[in-house]
Amino acid sequence: MTDVLIGVDAGTSMIKAVAYTTDGEPLYKSSRKNEVLRPEPGWREQDMDDTWDATAATLREVVEQLNRQDEILGLGVTAQGDGCWLMDDDGQPARDAILWHDERASDIIGEWQDSDINDRLYDICGSVQFPGSSLAILLWLQEHEPETIMRADTVLFCKDWLKYRLTGEITSDPSDMSIPYIDVETAEYSSEVFDIVGASQFESLLPPLHDPLDVIGEVTAEAANQTNIPEGTPVVSGLFDVPCSMFGSGVAQAGEGASVVGTTSLNQVLMDEPDTTPHGAGMTLSLGLDNELGYEGKRWTRVMASMIGTPNLDWWLDMLRYREDPDYEAIEKRASKIPIGSEGVLYHPYLSGSGERAPFLNTKARAQLIGLEPDHTEEHIVRAVYEGVGMAMKDCYEHIPDTPEEVYVAGGGAKSNFWCQMFADAIDAEFAVPEGEEFGAKGAAMLAGTAVGVFDTFESAVQMSRTVEKSYQPNPNASSKYDKLYEYYKMTYETMFDVWDKRVETINEINE
Numbered sequence: 001m002t003d004v005l006i007g008v009d010a011g012t013s014m015i016k017a018v019a020y021t022t023d024g025e026p027l028y029k030s031s032r033k034n035e036v037l038r039p040e041p042g043w044r045e046q047d048m049d050d051t052w053d054a055t056a057a058t059l060r061e062v063v064e065q066l067n068r069q070d071e072i073l074g075l076g077v078t079a080q081g082d083g084c085w086l087m088d089d090d091g092q093p094a095r096d097a098i099l100w101h102d103e104r105a106s107d108i109i110g111e112w113q114d115s116d117i118n119d120r121l122y123d124i125c126g127s128v129q130f131p132g133s134s135l136a137i138l139l140w141l142q143e144h145e146p147e148t149i150m151r152a153d154t155v156l157f158c159k160d161w162l163k164y165r166l167t168g169e170i171t172s173d174p175s176d177m178s179i180p181y182i183d184v185e186t187a188e189y190s191s192e193v194f195d196i197v198g199a200s201q202f203e204s205l206l207p208p209l210h211d212p213l214d215v216i217g218e219v220t221a222e223a224a225n226q227t228n229i230p231e232g233t234p235v236v237s238g239l240f241d242v243p244c245s246m247f248g249s250g251v252a253q254a255g256e257g258a259s260v261v262g263t264t265s266l267n268q269v270l271m272d273e274p275d276t277t278p279h280g281a282g283m284t285l286s287l288g289l290d291n292e293l294g295y296e297g298k299r300w301t302r303v304m305a306s307m308i309g310t311p312n313l314d315w316w317l318d319m320l321r322y323r324e325d326p327d328y329e330a331i332e333k334r335a336s337k338i339p340i341g342s343e344g345v346l347y348h349p350y351l352s353g354s355g356e357r358a359p360f361l362n363t364k365a366r367a368q369l370i371g372l373e374p375d376h377t378e379e380h381i382v383r384a385v386y387e388g389v390g391m392a393m394k395d396c397y398e399h400i401p402d403t404p405e406e407v408y409v410a411g412g413g414a415k416s417n418f419w420c421q422m423f424a425d426a427i428d429a430e431f432a433v434p435e436g437e438e439f440g441a442k443g444a445a446m447l448a449g450t451a452v453g454v455f456d457t458f459e460s461a462v463q464m465s466r467t468v469e470k471s472y473q474p475n476p477n478a479s480s481k482y483d484k485l486y487e488y489y490k491m492t493y494e495t496m497f498d499v500w501d502k503r504v505e506t507i508n509e510i511n512e
Contacts, residue, residue, distance in 0.1 A: 001069040007445030010079035017058035018441040024465025030061035042103035048093040059227035074452040076444030079158035081240035084137040089153040100132035126184035126276035126284030130357040155205040167217030174286040176240045187286035210237040211288040236451040241440045248443030249408040250466030257404030261413025265309035267396040281359045304396030307352035332418035335383040340481045344371040347388030359399035364500040391489040394426045425478035435469040
């Protein structure tokens with residue numbers, strides 16, 4: 001008989017369920033696509049029932065692979081954060097979920113930037129608001145879909161919806177609610193955020209908060225029938241995917257860092273006290289974890305998450321007419337022959353239609369290629385794109401109070417030796433690639449194991465289960481060159497703020 005912990009990670013595009021041993025070794029995995037709906041340009045939604053159905057299917061497939069005598073000790077759930085997942089008072093979706101990278105609330109965020117609202121919200125929650133923030137979306141719905149607001153009884157996030165379907169319990173945790181409902185100092189709800197935006201009526205939508213290590217309920221008979229997870233299996237409160245993947249990749253102590261280079265480029269450092277400097281940049285997530293199973297005192301993570309990561313490269317390879325399945329090793333070998341700085345070609349990786357959110361917020365920011373000359377080749381452009389993503393990561397870490405000496409890196413970008421060495425050189429830190437994958441699901445399973453008593457503490461669970469596949473040491477000479485490139489990179493994007501404003505103004509005038 002094997003004792004088993006199960007972790008679920010419901011991402012924006014894929015939902016994964018993984019069964020682990022109590023040593024953190026993966027046994028079986030299942031995945032399903034999580035379809036993103038685009039009913040209008042710039043809108044991104046998901047059918048909440050479809051997301052649950054896909055999650056239940058992954059769990060069934062994992063359970064089918066277990067031996068009959070295996071015992072499931074606990075279940076943890078993590079998922080995409082931000083956006084707006086609304087339930088009515090019957091426990092049904094009030095509408096399709098609006099996702100974190102939806103653009104419809106961009107004008108509201110622009111208004112908050114032009115006034116003092118964004119700054120005032122930052123003073124409370126320690127995070128910059130962006131178009132995918134829950135409160136901004138609620139205000140958009142109030143104006144454009146008042147019938148939805150009338151139906152709404154609870155505002156949740158993706159993992160909370162899935163936990164509700166598993167247990168019948170309506171809860172959330174400080175990490176998911178950090179933006180913008182949590183006071184960063186106390187890790188509790190703040191009424192002031194609603195007063196600032198003139199929407200006190202929304203405060204009643206907030207669900208009860210639980211520490212990530214709390215067992216919030218057990219799998220119900222109905223959920224057991226849908227998932228094949230035994231009725232009565234404990235389900236833990238959990239964290240959303242940003243901090244959960246940080247722990248799953250190996251970060252256990254304050255001062256250690258983690259980067260996920262995937263759809264976004266997400267960079268964070270674990271902290272034992274909140275530090276929101278520099279003001280008005282990035283996110284500071286309250287984690288809780290301050291009990292006999294967690295840490296002596298609360299924990300936070302300082303997060304700088306660029307909107308777009310590896311898709312910058314995919315888009316450019318497609319534009320340069322590379323075949324559908326490019327040989328990345330050959331591409332990188334050619335790009336590596338171009339010196340640091342791409343002989344004057346510079347790329348800003350702001351490819352999202354929502355602009356950029358870290359380490360600066362500008363909904364009008366757009367990607368750009370600068371410095372082209374007739375002698376430049378496609379290899380110059382490709383290297384510049386790699387460097388642009390690297391410089392955006394460096395920009396994020398430069399705006400985190402303490403740059404870590406060691407960073408655990410995951411995501412698609414972690415598969416590239418070329419990129420990982422560039423990251424290590426640019427950040428001037430050791431970059432470690434942990435063994436395995438699905439670090440969000442792993443973090444969720446470790447939380448569940450700690451909550452049911454498998455591990456003495458969550459910190460010891462993370463330390464016990466982390467293994468490093470490969471590490472990259474910074475090269476001092478290369479680091480010095482990237483420092484110079486970064487100064488140029490930063491200066492050029494800062495000068496673009498007025499240009500981006502003029503771009504929008506000009507396009508609007510042309511289209512009138």
